[in-house]
Amino acid sequence: MGMIGGSQEAFIGAVHRRGSQLDGEIELVCGAFSSSAEKSKATGEALYLPENRVYGSYEEMILKEKELPEGERMDFVSIVTPNHVHFPAAKMALENGFHVVCDKPATLNLAEAKELKKIIEKSGLIFALTHNYTAYPMVKEAKHLVDSGQLGEIRKIIVEYPQGWLIDLVEATGQKQAAWRTDPARCGAAGAIGDIGTHCENLIEYITGLHIKELCADLTIFVEGRMLDDDGNILIHYDNGAKGILHCSQICNGEENDFNFRIYGSKAGITWHQMEPNTMVFRTRDEGARIIRTAVGQLSPAANAHTRQPAGHPEGYVETFANIYRNFAFALRARWEGKAQDPLYDFPGIDEGIMGMAFIENVVRSAQDNTNKWTKFEL
Template sequence: MSKRKIRMGMVGGGRGAFIGGVHRMAAALDGQVELVCGAFSSNPERSRLSGEDFYLPTERVYGSYAEMIEKEKQLPLGERMDFVSIVTPNHVHYGPAKMALQNGFHVVCDKPLCFNMEEAEELVALVEETGLIFALTHNYTGYPMVKQARAMIEAGELGDIRKVVVEYPQGWLSTKLEDTEQKQADWRTDPSRSGIAGAMGDIGTHAENLAEYITGLEITELCADLTAFVPGRQLDDDGNVLLRFNNGAKGILHASQISAGEENDLNIRVYGTKGGFHWRQMEPNTLLVKWLDKPVEVRRTGVGDLYPTATAHTRIPAGHPEGYLEAFANIYRNFAHCVQARLAGETPDPLLMDFPGVKDGLRGMKFIEKVVASSNSKEKWTKF
């Protein structure tokens, strides 16, 4: 079979949504994916109007994800969608993901994976049972210098890892924004849609995923202190977590949405026996590498002798900033490459098989569960 564009159906992401537009831009960036259908809202009329915005045929715009999956399955391969992209609030991840997998469709899902651990474990089992490809959009793993940092640790350049400090401060929920009918604040602070955690579920999972991805280590125990600082808010808007890793390393994870004045300053510092490094999402093309016995090195995207995985995820010549959308697009590009290889009966390029999957989602859901349990416990230290 000759290779072709991979055909995407979207659940959510219609008019008024934020992350749906990010997914569509990221998916389209490399010309490997095309949007062919969608159920863009739980409101059928809003879904229809959103389909018009995207210039889709009326018959490929659906009133529900169930209708979309059922009708798309009846179309011939190459005309029907190849995968479902799920860009809804947390409580609407599990249903479409499960139905898509049960009907033979690959899945891209926004994070966190779903609403609770029971749903997460069922999705992991379904992916293993079906053998379908599942990507989770922990997009910060897509940055070239994050890939470089991971490769340096894998190669032993930093020695044995001892200390991990990962932070994700934001300030946008410093006031009770959810009372103003702001859509993004409304669902993120609602336990019936967000789940048992607020800031820790929304951005703390990004910090957890980044720490485990870069270091290759796993959290084994944690001690958490979560707070809802804004009066009347039902879920945490700030959290501090002590971490213990499986190699004996210790860590600190801090995630906050009431750090007034902060924008989106996800950053990580990792220290080993030979040296350390510092990476910031707001300056993503720079990796500061610090050594015991020589000056600080400034590693830059596209410059010098980088590891192949960093080079494979670099798109443009040095000095041209690559950012959030490009990192997001790297996940879609790699996912599409693997789906294309599957359709063609070929083996994917190992460098392009690097994207977060359903088991990373399970780790994230476990992190949420254990952080909340630890914060509520008098014992504090909780096995991961």
């Protein structure tokens, strides 16, 4: 693996490194960790990489690595930069024969995402998108419960992602995370909606398989001086007739990262909170509630395949990245061994990326339209 972005001061780079290292399936062999060659070098040193495998730019890395003998050169790149670099970096990697793991959202806008899909298809290479939250064991179990009909017909979906870290103009203080996430040039057309609203969209689609037919969005910038939405509330009509509420925010004072869902069907309802990810509650009117827990009782093969510890030994955020990286490694190995990919070890790809970018654009379009109630979801 060669990493693009993820210098020492970045948040998500370290997460990707830890996630990719956890299972011993992947080795970090090189990196272009920053647009600053100096920072890249310092990060490479801290990571014990040999000097000649730390590059000043991703372009340099791709070209130089390509020249190395197979077995020595990196097999794939991991792109963990701000959003605006995702597309050019992925494009160049793919066009030079490297598989890609890319942080979400896929690209800066929908057009890029569609273009990227074409490039991937043309390359015949593997592309993984780290919509990590779908890799929790309890999310796998939720999907299983829906797929196996235990919820009945889905009627109502509430998906929430309240955070509170941007209650004031943090981006003006030089905090790097806040700075690029609130800058349209590096982040795209939406703030909270792009950063965390896309996780909401992805999670629900992953679990239920439902698509958004139309939506009605209300986006707000609460903090003066901010350039992008820090709060979004959306009513949703799903294609099966289910009704949805999706809201996300960065100004819910005191909330940490309370991503959660409630999905109600004609037979049962389920509830899950990312901050206590190993617990899900399954409810019915007539028989009360069951607590479903990671590694307890008879869970689905999918849940078990993404669980590492016995019951009561908490798993967390880093394991979600590890699950995607491990599954990606399995896919690579299968390809090398001429085998089919095992669907049990799934991971998000460019289709999820396109859907996420479409979600952002449809939401922004709806939010800007203060007369029409319902905005048809266009892909």
